[in-house]
Amino acid sequence: MTLSEALSGRLVVLTGAGLSTDSGIPDYRGPGAPVRMPMTYQEFVAGPASQQRYWGRAHVGWSRMRRAEPNDGHRALARLEALGRVGLLVTQNVDGLHERAGSQAVVALHGRISDVVCIDCRRVTGRAKVQEQMSALNPGWVRRHGEVLARPDGDVALEETAGFVVPVCDACGGRLKPDVVFFGENVPKDRVARVHTALDAADALLVAGSSLAVMSGLRFVRYAAKAGMPVVIVNRGVTRGDDLATYKVEEGCSEFLSGLVAGFEGAVSLVSQNSQGI
Numbered sequence: 553m554t555l556s557e558a559l560s561g562r563l564v565v566l567t568g569a570g571l572s573t574d575s576g577i578p579d580y581r582g583p584g585a586p587v588r589m590p591m592t593y594q595e596f597v598a599g600p601a602s603q604q605r606y607w608g609r610a611h612v613g614w615s616r617m618r619r620a621e622p623n624d625g626h627r628a629l630a631r632l633e634a635l636g637r638v639g640l641l642v643t644q645n646v647d648g649l650h651e652r653a654g655s656q657a658v659v660a661l662h663g664r665i666s667d668v669v670c671i672d673c674r675r676v677t678g679r680a681k682v683q684e685q686m687s688a689l690n691p692g693w694v695r696r697h698g699e700v701l702a703r704p705d706g707d708v709a710l711e712e713t714a715g716f717v718v719p720v721c722d723a724c725g726g727r728l729k730p731d732v733v734f735f736g737e738n739v740p741k742d743r744v745a746r747v748h749t750a751l752d753a754a755d756a757l758l759v760a761g762s763s764l765a766v767m768s769g770l771r772f773v774r775y776a777a778k779a780g781m782p783v784v785i786v787n788r789g790v791t792r793g794d795d796l797a798t799y800k801v802e803e804g805c806s807e808f809l810s811g812l813v814a815g816f817e818g819a820v821s822l823v824s825q826n827s828q829g830i
Contacts, residue, residue, distance in 0.1 A: 553782065558798055562756075563637055563755070563756055564640050564747070565629060565638055565640075565642065566644070566757065566758070566769055567643045567762065568762025568763065568787075569644070570761025571626070571643075572623070574804070574805070575626070590735050593734035593737045597671065608710065609710045610665075611690065614665065614679060616708075617647060622653035623649075624806040624807075624809070625760065625761070625805040625809045626650055627653050627654070628806070628809035629653070630655045631654075631813050633656065634654075635816055638655075639753060640746070640754075642658075642659045642661060644661050644662055644766075645662075646664050647664075648664045659743050660743075661743055661747075662733040663730070663731045666680075669730075670723065672726025673726055682728065686717075739768050748772075748775060751772065751775055751776055751779070751781070752779075756782040756783070759783070759797075760809065762785075763791045764791045764793040765791075777796040782799075784798060785799070785801065787800075788803070788804065
């Protein structure tokens with residue numbers, strides 16, 4: 553089976569942080585990525601100091617991330633869906649760029665940082681509103697820390713967060729958390745089930761820009777490989793799924809996906825010409 557043959561049918565696509573690097577959002581584990589330890593859910597709920605540290609950094613990070621725009625890789629995947637080639641797009645990213653690029657059949661495994669949930673009453677609020685509240689409570693905070701190194705999950709490498717005032721839930725006065733899956737939390741079962749259902753109906757799994765270092769994504773590679781389905785991994789650098797891959801492609805996601813679209817569109821055009829007797 554050639555690479556083209558492996559990708560010739562209906563795909564489930566799994567994307568990671570490497571897909572968004574061309575939008576200016578750094579990845580976690582790619583070549584040159586700094587070593588970091590994200591805050592766990594257990595740390596976040598441990599007390600007000602942890603929530604202050606998280607939100608003091610995230611307030612700065614979101615001010616940058618919300619300006620990021622979809623890149624050629626995001627647009628290519630939206631086009632592949634429009635061509636009927638992608639049955640489901642599964643992303644480990646929380647930036648929402650796939651949806652902004654036009655993809656519709658999307659499972660955001662880890663949620664989206666554009667939403668904020670109250671841990672205590674579960675009310676969901678738009679991130680923009682919470683950002684406004686944080687700006688009012690902490691005037692000048694973003695301006696003072698605007699040059700701090702950005703991170704892929706929407707925060708920055710800011711160590712000193714003393715004095716940052718954290719807003720509370722408008723409904724109950726409870727604790728606010730971005731509506732994303734932290735390390736130490738589990739991906740909701742309904743999201744996992746939806747991906748398994750899509751894989752059962754797919755011809756191949758395409759992984760783009762993920763090192764598969766966490767089980768939330770690796771489980772789907774294992775599921776596809778066990779079913780005998782072709783697995784194609786496009787990622788610069790080693791991944792935990794390399795030994796299960798039918799093909800491993802060391803190439804940038806935007807370049808590879810744009811080329812894949814061009815190939816499919818060329819095939820569609822050729823079929824159309826032949827049907828018209830041209």
